[in-house]
Amino acid sequence: MKSILILIMTLSIAIFFLESESFAELYKWTDKDGTINVTNDLDKVPYEYRDQVDVREDSPYVAPSRSSGPMPVTDKKYRPWYKPDKSSSTIQEVGRLYGGKNLKWWSKKFQDIRAKINELEVEYDSKDSYVKVFEGGRYVGQIYTQEEILMYEDYRLSLEKIEKEIEDKKLELGDLTRSATRHGVPRKIREGG
Secondary structure, three states: OHHHHHHHHHHHHHHHHHOOEEOOEEEEEEOOOOOEEEEOOHHHOOHHHHHHOEEEEOOOEEOOOOOOOOOOOOOOOOOOOEOOOOOOOOHHHOOOOEOOEOHHHHHHHHHHHHHHHHHHHHHHHHHHHHHHHHHHHHHOOOOOOHHHHHHHHHHHHHHHHHHHHHHHHHHHHHHHHHHHHHOOOOHHHHOOO
16 A cells, blocks of 8 residues: 555655756857758857857746647747847847856956956066166166166056056956856856866
């Protein structure tokens, strides 16, 4: 008797899950050979085809019961393929969102921060080299013009400020990376690939 009760409960649970709603987001693209590809994971779409992806967002799909037969193609829950408008940035038209932002936003944000870090590091290295050469020349008795002395003082004082800016930008990049990871942004975007 106990085994029959367990069997009935197991079957009830299985039927419940078979007839429950499921959501789907599919990505369709055509590769250079003309092959049409479809996947449910945007990470599986090659990077060079992501701007060409057609997105199909289904409203909840209710699995048909066995007695009702196949679902007709004209079912109201079916939403046809659509291609997001690349010229507009409305949320509905940009495809999948990660933490409320699309991949272009994440990519640009990472690029901007990395570019700023690179710019600051180049500026720091340039000024640091000047300061070291100036101090080395002073050590051996080099005579400098008033303009060179003022430039040295300006560079020496600005090195600390630049160092702080680099540190702040690296912290911002770390925060952005953690946020992107939490929201499922693909590794290629997070790592600048």
